[in-house]
Amino acid sequence: MKALPTPSGHELGTVTIYDVAARAGVGIATVSRALNGSAPVAEATRARVLAAVEELGFRPSHAGTSLAARTHAANGIVFPDLSGPYYAEVLLGYEESASRLGRSVLVLATHGRPDPAAAVRDLAGRVDGIVLLGRTVPDHVIEELSAFGLPVVVVARPEVDGVDSIRADGLDAARALGEHLAGHGLRKIAFLGSPEESPDVAERWRGVREGLGAHGIEPTVTPCLFDEESGTRVAAGLLAVRERPDALVCANDEIALGAIVAAEEIGLRVGRDIAITGWDDVMAARHARPALTTVRQPMRTLGALAAEVLDERITKERTTPRHESLATDLVVRDSCGLHP
Amino acid sequence: MKALPTPSGHELGTVTIYDVAARAGVGIATVSRALNGSAPVAEATRARVLAAVEELGFRPSHAGTSLAARTHAANGIVFPDLSGPYYAEVLLGYEESASRLGRSVLVLATHGRPDPAAAVRDLAGRVDGIVLLGRTVPDHVIEELSAFGLPVVVVARPEVDGVDSIRADGLDAARALGEHLAGHGLRKIAFLGSPEESPDVAERWRGVREGLGAHGIEPTVTPCLFDEESGTRVAAGLLAVRERPDALVCANDEIALGAIVAAEEIGLRVGRDIAITGWDDVMAARHARPALTTVRQPMRTLGALAAEVLDERITKERTTPRHESLATDLVVRDSCGLHP
DNA sequence: TCACCACATGAAAGCGCTTCCTACGCCCTC
DNA sequence: GAGGGCGTAGGAAGCGCTTTCATGTGGTGA
Numbered sequence: 061m062k063a064l065p066t067p068s069g070h071e072l073g074t075v076t077i078y079d080v081a082a083r084a085g086v087g088i089a090t091v092s093r094a095l096n097g098s099a100p101v102a103e104a105t106r107a108r109v110l111a112a113v114e115e116l117g118f119r120p121s122h123a124g125t126s127l128a129a130r131t132h133a134a135n136g137i138v139f140p141d142l143s144g145p146y147y148a149e150v151l152l153g154y155e156e157s158a159s160r161l162g163r164s165v166l167v168l169a170t171h172g173r174p175d176p177a178a179a180v181r182d183l184a185g186r187v188d189g190i191v192l193l194g195r196t197v198p199d200h201v202i203e204e205l206s207a208f209g210l211p212v213v214v215v216a217r218p219e220v221d222g223v224d225s226i227r228a229d230g231l232d233a234a235r236a237l238g239e240h241l242a243g244h245g246l247r248k249i250a251f252l253g254s255p256e257e258s259p260d261v262a263e264r265w266r267g268v269r270e271g272l273g274a275h276g277i278e279p280t281v282t283p284c285l286f287d288e289e290s291g292t293r294v295a296a297g298l299l300a301v302r303e304r305p306d307a308l309v310c311a312n313d314e315i316a317l318g319a320i321v322a323a324e325e326i327g328l329r330v331g332r333d334i335a336i337t338g339w340d341d342v343m344a345a346r347h348a349r350p351a352l353t354t355v356r357q358p359m360r361t362l363g364a365l366a367a368e369v370l371d372e373r374i375t376k377e378r379t380t381p382r383h384e385s386l387a388t389d390l391v392v393r394d395s396c397g398l399h400p
Numbered sequence: 401m402k403a404l405p406t407p408s409g410h411e412l413g414t415v416t417i418y419d420v421a422a423r424a425g426v427g428i429a430t431v432s433r434a435l436n437g438s439a440p441v442a443e444a445t446r447a448r449v450l451a452a453v454e455e456l457g458f459r460p461s462h463a464g465t466s467l468a469a470r471t472h473a474a475n476g477i478v479f480p481d482l483s484g485p486y487y488a489e490v491l492l493g494y495e496e497s498a499s500r501l502g503r504s505v506l507v508l509a510t511h512g513r514p515d516p517a518a519a520v521r522d523l524a525g526r527v528d529g530i531v532l533l534g535r536t537v538p539d540h541v542i543e544e545l546s547a548f549g550l551p552v553v554v555v556a557r558p559e560v561d562g563v564d565s566i567r568a569d570g571l572d573a574a575r576a577l578g579e580h581l582a583g584h585g586l587r588k589i590a591f592l593g594s595p596e597e598s599p600d601v602a603e604r605w606r607g608v609r610e611g612l613g614a615h616g617i618e619p620t621v622t623p624c625l626f627d628e629e630s631g632t633r634v635a636a637g638l639l640a641v642r643e644r645p646d647a648l649v650c651a652n653d654e655i656a657l658g659a660i661v662a663a664e665e666i667g668l669r670v671g672r673d674i675a676i677t678g679w680d681d682v683m684a685a686r687h688a689r690p691a692l693t694t695v696r697q698p699m700r701t702l703g704a705l706a707a708e709v710l711d712e713r714i715t716k717e718r719t720t721p722r723h724e725s726l727a728t729d730l731v732v733r734d735s736c737g738l739h740p
Numbered sequence: 741t742c743a744c745c746a747c748a749t750g751a752a753a754g755c756g757c758t759t760c761c762t763a764c765g766c767c768c769t770c
Numbered sequence: 771g772a773g774g775g776c777g778t779a780g781g782a783a784g785c786g787c788t789t790t791c792a793t794g795t796g797g798t799g800a
Contacts, residue, residue: 076756087780092758099759102778122526123467124756127785132463134506134526141492145683148488152481155509159519164526166474167505169495179499186462186474186504317687343485343682347657349689416786427750432788439789442748464786467755 075118083112095120134164135370136187138180140194141171144314145342146359150193150215153363161371163188170196177201184210189370191215195258211373213366218259222381224369228357229385230260230339231267236390237309237337237355238271238279244397246307246335249279250298252291252319253311257283261311264339268309280305284315291318299326299334306334307396313338313345316352320395335396350394357388415458423452435460474504475710476527478520480534481511484654485682486699490533490555493703501711503528510536517541524550529710531555535598551713553706558599562721564709568697569725570600570679571607576730577649577677577695578611578619584737586647586675589619590638592631592659593651597623601651604679608649620645624655631658639666639674646674647736653678653685656692660735675736690734697728 081088086105093099094109101109112118126132135158139147155165168183170176180197184190189211192202202220206212213224241249249272255262265281272279284294294315295308299322308323310316316338320330328334331350338345341356365384372378421428426445433439434449441449452458466472475498479487495505508523510516520537524530529551532542542560546552553564581589589612595602605621612619624634634655635648639662648663650656656678660670668674671690678685681696705724712718 078756088757089759089781090779093779096758099779100777105778119521119525121467121756123463123472124785125758127461127463127467127755127787128757128759130758130785142488142495143492145485145488148482148485148491151488151507152483152509155482155507156512159508159513164523165507167491167495167507168499169492172496173499181459183504185459320687342684344684344687347660347684347688418786421750428787429751429789430749433749436788440748445748461786464755465788467757467785468787468789470755470788 075116077118077120079116080109080112080118083116084108132186132188133162134166134187135367135374136166136168136183136190137366138168138170138183138190138192138196140196141169142167146340146357147193149359150363150366153360153365154191154367155363157364157367158371161367163367163371180205184208189213189374191366191370192217211370213370213373215362215366216260219383224373224382226362226366226369226384227260227386228362228388230263230355230357230388233355233388233390234264234267235271237353238268238277239274240271240353240390240392241307241309241335241337241396242272242275242277244307244335246397247277248303248305249277249307249309250305251279251281251309251311252284252294252298252315253281254283254285255281264311279309284311286312286314288314288318288321291315292322293318295319295322295336296325299323299328304334308334308336310336310338313340313342313352313354316354316395317344317348320348320352331394331397337396341391345391346393348395353393353396354391355388356391358386361386415456417458417460419456420449420452420458423456424448472526472528473502474506474527475707475714476506476508476523476530477706478508478510478523478530478532478536480536481509482507486680486697487533489699490703490706493700493705494531494707495703497704497707498711501707503707503711520545524548529553529714531706531710532557551710553710553713555702555706556600559723564713564722566702566706566709566724567600567726568702568728570603570695570697570728573695573728573730574604574607575611577693578608578617579614580611580693580730580732581647581649581675581677581736582612582615582617584647584675586737587617588643588645589617589647589649590645591619591621591649591651592624592634592638592655593621594623594625595621604651619649624651626652626654628654628658628661631655632662633658635659635662635676636665639663639668644674648674648676650676650678653680653682653692653694656694656735657684657688660688660692671734671737677736681731685731686733688735693733693736694731695728696731698726701726 077088077091081091091109094101094106137154158165166187168179173179176197184205191213193215194217199220202212206223215226219225251265251268253261255265269279282294284290298305308319310319316336319336323330323334330336338352338354341354345352345354369382417428417431421431431449434441434446477494498505506527508519513519516537524545531553533555534557539560542552546563555566559565591605591608593601595605609619622634624630638645648659650659656676659676663670663674670676678692678694681694685692685694709722
């Protein structure tokens, strides 16, 4: 491909379908058909059109196309925020998948925004479909968008009536984690996280409880925000009492990494004096010493699948809701104790 | 705001400026003016228009607007890929800043794509300006876009004629790092990274060399890709020889984390028997044991600044290129030796 | 009282594309 | 040889908006 065709006599970036039509000696309808294959065009004509396109460096205007065709060839994706490795991976999978399906990706981070719902509505006007991650907007906004006729997929978020959803199933892995800890002989287990604030955390809590329950162990639960500093603070509180827990099961890796700091601060050897586990398997988890026992989620796959499920709706291949659940894996490392 | 105005009689999502005009008893031009403030409208009229907008739930079509106004109200951002914490932070800062300026953000990851240049050209047709990160496309494509009249900002990439650029200056921090290592009494220093492949790495290498040179130390350099596995492999090779280096200065954190693995594998105590340093200060750096000495880059600021610089060009506030350089900070932790 | 002007508004012309509808050949068939 | 069908292509009507240009209104100064 030549770098930049710039035949003199016309402004750059101003080549329209009319210029191409004139050059090829055909009507604009024929140019459109030749380019999109929306109707048969004689081979010789097509060749002339394509030659003209090449010579003039014609690139169809997206605005014109989307106005006429009532489509945007673009998907939206909405994040609570983008910090942390979790969402970046989802976005990567999504972008890759979407672009393979010929769609651009518009991102929106709602974190710290005055009116997330308005931002999402605005985004909705520029795309053919939208993926919502986590608790970014209230249910009624999602229902509104969906009722509006806009395909919506929610990821890692409670299901909404009639809306596709994708999630990572944590129940099995949580049960396995509970069983594993019991196998280490640990008995006083504290769960750090807020089950009532998030269905995901609730699921993890439930699984851990079931896994431990099978061994007659009843864990406790302590509310905790999803960040390192909270992990340190909450863990410090739990470890300060005389009858301290011998295992801290944290709702995500950041809490766990914070908890490790708290444990070391009072001289506990993680993996020996106390077991600590996380959730997500972020990069820092395998580099922490001791390396963090955690649960790996298929984040990139989550994003890729979201793009595909959304595409089915946009192209009307499917009209009934789809609810996908991806398996997660327990990753046993050293922070929960020496391997049995 | 009401959830979803659905007066019967018209399709959802089909409310156009004509409907609003009819409802308010005015012409569409007046509606446009009332909404955009592009020309004075009598107060009473404006109120009627706004009421009609509210009642009908009118949301202007972006396609129509961008076609007529020849603007997209959107920015693009192009990544090599999105894995790793580095780019996600940049994106976060960019999105935040762009949306505050009233622009949506389209993302494109070129990694693993058959024709990155074509993808970038396509993106260029949907936005008012574009930010390019790292080595995503060759120079001539950037020049082409810029010549096309599209505002372009390059980030963390060599400057291109007439194009705005933003970077993090690593020279000072690298010098400081070199000096610091010399202060630890370290003498045999190996740099892991490929200076000839990336100007950033070249800058780090140069700074380290200068910092050490001030103490009469001449470091060696060994090429290394930017990932953990390469770090482990290259470090293992360096440490296997009899006269092994007593410090490994790595071009980024991932290499350093990989190098730590290699060192521990042969029984070396990092921070005592050998010093290892990274670059970027990813989350894993502070959780590694020993914690990694590294250099922190202002990634979020990088992204935010990119959005602002781009906006100046789009709004024509500025027509001369701007080249920004942000300072980076040496973060001394334990992996380079006990603090002096 | 009349001409003039600012102000507010509407009609209409695009912006660049898709697509419906019509028209033109041409070949085949009766 | 006339009628019908098919393959191809063009004209023109939108898609929903912004903006120019023209018009109408009321107020001002002479």
